[in-house]
Amino acid sequence: MQETIPISLPRYRLALTPTPVEPLPNLSSTFGVDLSVKRDDLTGLAFGGNKIRQLEYYFGEAKTQGATLVLITGAVQSNYVRATAAVAARAGMRFHAQLEERVQGMETESYRKSGNILLNLLYDAKISHYPDGDDEAGADAALRDIAADYRRQGETPYIIPLTPDSPSLGSVGYLHAAEELLSQCPSADHFVLASGSGQTQAGLLFGLRMLGSDARVTGICVRRAANEQRKRVASHCRGLAEILRVESPVSSADIVVDDIALGSYGRAEAHVLNAIELAARSDGLILDPVYTGKAFAGLLALLGDGTVARGDNVVFIHTGGTPALFAYGPEILKHLQHEHQ
Ligand SMILES: Cc1ncc(COP(=O)(O)O)c(C=O)c1O
Numbered sequence: 106m107q108e109t110i111p112i113s114l115p116r117y118r119l120a121l122t123p124t125p126v127e128p129l130p131n132l133s134s135t136f137g138v139d140l141s142v143k144r145d146d147l148t149g150l151a152f153g154g155n156k157i158r159q160l161e162y163y164f165g166e167a168k169t170q171g172a173t174l175v176l177i178t179g180a181v182q183s184n185y186v187r188a189t190a191a192v193a194a195r196a197g198m199r200f201h202a203q204l205e206e207r208v209q210g211m212e213t214e215s216y217r218k219s220g221n222i223l224l225n226l227l228y229d230a231k232i233s234h235y236p237d238g239d240d241e242a243g244a245d246a247a248l249r250d251i252a253a254d255y256r257r258q259g260e261t262p263y264i265i266p267l268t269p270d271s272p273s274l275g276s277v278g279y280l281h282a283a284e285e286l287l288s289q290c291p292s293a294d295h296f297v298l299a300s301g302s303g304q305t306q307a308g309l310l311f312g313l314r315m316l317g318s319d320a321r322v323t324g325i326c327v328r329r330a331a332n333e334q335r336k337r338v339a340s341h342c343r344g345l346a347e348i349l350r351v352e353s354p355v356s357s358a359d360i361v362v363d364d365i366a367l368g369s370y371g372r373a374e375a376h377v378l379n380a381i382e383l384a385a386r387s388d389g390l391i392l393d394p395v396y397t398g399k400a401f402a403g404l405l406a407l408l409g410d411g412t413v414a415r416g417d418n419v420v421f422i423h424t425g426g427t428p429a430l431f432a433y434g435p436e437i438l439k440h441l442q443h444e445h446q
Pocket residue numbers: 154155183184185299300301302303304305306396397424425426427
């Protein structure tokens with residue numbers, strides 16, 4: 106069987122791979138499954154996470170184009186923004202982040218100044234703000250305007266775009282995770298992960314199918330309902346087929362997304378905090394309220410309704426996001442105190 110996927114795109118090597126796969130013995134025995142976790146929170150730079158793998162191909166392209174400055178747009182506590190700030194520092198490029206108000210009413214000092222924000226400042230990010238967190242086309246257009254200003258100042262800017270029809274370079278990074286997983290967990294029935302832009306899910310699914318695996322990949326929606334999310338994942342699968350110049354090995358039935366734990370994006374809701382607490386207290390695993398905690402809450406729901414059956418071999422993909430935990434300190438403390446009353 107084919108073990109690697111030929112990719113002829115410039116790659117800026119960053120991730121410390123293969124990331125380990127760790128068994129979760131206590132959660133496994135509680136739920137009667139064989140559960141382990143792929144530690145992509147340990148990809149290395151700046152507290153790791155899935156974005157480090159994705160950025161290898163964006164920065165590969167940026168370097169090829171002679172970029173001197175990289176721009177990205179994201180939520181106030183975006184992990185992507187923080188990871189890009191770190192990689193820009195490593196690559197010797199300047200960095201501009203546009204932060205969008207995607208989560209209304211989060212005004213705590215922690216949310217505004219700690220977690221990823223603190224790290225962005227440490228990395229000397231230039232920061233601008235975009236008021237609407239639901240206007241992807243507008244946010245990208247605003248970023249292009251800022252890039253044009255930098256160009257007039259003599260910089261060579263490179264934009265990492267947000268809109269779902271933009272190139273699926275981030276997904277390419279996840280083809281390597283598929284290669285790793287097939288040798289680390291050859292008997293996995295089921296992979297479960299957070300699905301936001303859908304690039305991670307598309308890359309993992311596409312890679313597994315290309316390499317002959319029919320294991321299920323379930324994306325737990327963190328921001329959009331399943332019907333919308335499915336379109337994003339499908340579009341990145343098509344994007345990958347174009348980039349790699351191959352027929353897509355992914356059928357529409359392969360694209361499994363579930364909004365069972367959706368709630369509101371970035372709100373640190375009780376079901377997510379309960380999932381975070383369970384993972385920490387059962388097997389010492391640290392998750393975050395926006396992505397991995399929600400994905401884990403989704404997995405718990407799938408275990409609860411029998412979608413994930415007893416005896417299944419399940420791998421949870423830990424996509425990182427750890428610094429955001431500290432941005433949600435007040436909400437987590439309140440949740441814990443409430444429980445002990
Ligand atoms: C920690 C973490 N996990 C998962 C995701 C979702 O990944 P994707 O946007 O590739 O779907 C993100 C996206 O920002 C993230 O920061």
